[in-house]
Amino acid sequence: MLTRTNIKNGDELSILGFGCMRFPMKGPSIDEERSIAMIRDAIDKGVNYFDTAYPYHAGKSEPLLGKALEGGYRERVKIATKLPHYMVNSLEGAKKIFKNQCTKLKTEYIDYYMFHMLSDKSNFDRMVKMGIMEWLDQLKQEGVVKNIGFSFHGGKTDFEEIVKAYPWDFCQIQYNYLDENNQATRSGLQLAHSLGMPVIVMEPLRGGRLVDNLPEEVLKAFKDYDEKPSPAEWALRWIWNHPEVTVILSGMSNEEQLEENIRIASTAKANDLTDEEMSVFDKVKSIILEKTKVPCTACNYCMPCPFGVNIPGCLSVYNDKYLLGKKGIRMKYLQTMGMMAKNPAIASLCTECGKCEGHCPQNIEIRKELKTVKKELEGVFFKPVVAVLRKVMKR
Numbered sequence: 001m002l003t004r005t006n007i008k009n010g011d012e013l014s015i016l017g018f019g020c021m022r023f024p025m026k027g028p029s030i031d032e033e034r035s036i037a038m039i040r041d042a043i044d045k046g047v048n049y050f051d052t053a054y055p056y057h058a059g060k061s062e063p064l065l066g067k068a069l070e071g072g073y074r075e076r077v078k079i080a081t082k083l084p085h086y087m088v089n090s091l092e093g094a095k096k097i098f099k100n101q102c103t104k105l106k107t108e109y110i111d112y113y114m115f116h117m118l119s120d121k122s123n124f125d126r127m128v129k130m131g132i133m134e135w136l137d138q139l140k141q142e143g144v145v146k147n148i149g150f151s152f153h154g155g156k157t158d159f160e161e162i163v164k165a166y167p168w169d170f171c172q173i174q175y176n177y178l179d180e181n182n183q184a185t186r187s188g189l190q191l192a193h194s195l196g197m198p199v200i201v202m203e204p205l206r207g208g209r210l211v212d213n214l215p216e217e218v219l220k221a222f223k224d225y226d227e228k229p230s231p232a233e234w235a236l237r238w239i240w241n242h243p244e245v246t247v248i249l250s251g252m253s254n255e256e257q258l259e260e261n262i263r264i265a266s267t268a269k270a271n272d273l274t275d276e277e278m279s280v281f282d283k284v285k286s287i288i289l290e291k292t293k294v295p296c297t298a299c300n301y302c303m304p305c306p307f308g309v310n311i312p313g314c315l316s317v318y319n320d321k322y323l324l325g326k327k328g329i330r331m332k333y334l335q336t337m338g339m340m341a342k343n344p345a346i347a348s349l350c351t352e353c354g355k356c357e358g359h360c361p362q363n364i365e366i367r368k369e370l371k372t373v374k375k376e377l378e379g380v381f382f383k384p385v386v387a388v389l390r391k392v393m394k395r
């Protein structure tokens with residue numbers, strides 16, 4: 001496992017960080033045994049940065065990580081977790097959440113503590129008004145919080161304002177070969193680095209879309225250059241090629257992904273890609289951008305919808321229609337939305353209440369997009385056809 005040095009405090013961090021938002025599942029619950037085994041295996045193979053958050057896995061991620069780090073593992077790693085500022089209305093409220101997080105994580109201190117998902121400076125100003133920064137500074141002095149940072153989903157200008165608003169110890173941004181000019185952007189990455197802070201990268205594979213849903217033309221472009229690397233390897237190497245990046249977080253859901261990422265992270269160095277390899281990315285980017293309709297990363301922050309819409313599922317199938325072609329797309333929509341299940345989660349359930357949109361880090365106009373999904377993937381014959389199918393299937 002390669003490491004990179006935190007330019008602010010000298011911590012040696014594994015370049016691969018374990019994102020704790022996509023643990024393997026057993027039915028509706030986290031597969032605890034497998035997840036703990038994966039976490040400990042990762043540590044034994046050199047991963048020393050673990051990123052979780054208060055709401056991940058509906059509040060179950062932090063306790064799972066805390067449990068996995070018992071028995072001497074805690075001391076070998078850095079824990080990163082997040083203050084859900086959108087749930088905080090007072091300093092007392094923030095203190096309560098922090099205490100709860102330390103209890104769930106079974107730890108006396110948090111190595112990397114950040115505001116979760118700042119999107120513009122008003123989020124930060126709200127925290128300042130409540131006295132949260134003084135409190136965090138105090139926790140840092142006491143050694144209860146080692147580093148104070150923020151994770152960011154928003155536009156470039158907002159990022160620039162926030163990154164300069166406080167002497168942050170680190171920041172976390174979405175960055176991958178499709179987002180070079182999106183969200184914080186490459187210039188935001190460079191700005192944070194120039195201000196002397198390590199940058200942690202999230203969504204390196206855009207919620208798996210840079211692996212699972214790639215068009216044939218993209219796979220061909222990669223393979224024409226070199227048969228061996230997987231799309232995930234291409235994507236991760238592109239990010240690690242940036243010397244300004246300290247850690248990439250990967251939300252690994254199975255042992256194979258963990259093994260592959262550890263293998264890649266044992267050789268991926270900064271400034272390693274050749275001009276020829278970079279030109280492969282130029283080709284790939286233009287193919288994907290031409291075909292992508294909605295920039296959903298499947299982060300699930302908009303969920304649950306009170307009316308039962310599977311928002312990321314709807315958007316994913318809609319994107320697939322343009323990325324992978326129309327063949328079989330309605331069947332895929334039926335399957336993804338659980339049409340034969342008791343409560344199908346289709347776009348037409350949307351009442352346009354708007355509850356979801358404020359939570360979307362990609363600023364997607366979810367209501368508008370769902371209307372399009374309904375029009376393109378459901379259409380007028382959809383409900384009668386589904387009713388017949390359900391009757392035939394005795395549902």
Ligand code: SF4
Pocket residue numbers: 304305306307308309311349350351352353354355356357366367370
């Ligand atoms: S706007 Fe539609 S999708 Fe969003 S929460 Fe409301 S009903 Fe659900």
Ligand code: SF4
Pocket residue numbers: 295296297298299300301302303311312315359360361362363364366
């Ligand atoms: S619509 Fe937005 S919040 Fe919902 S899953 Fe997609 S990117 Fe995440």
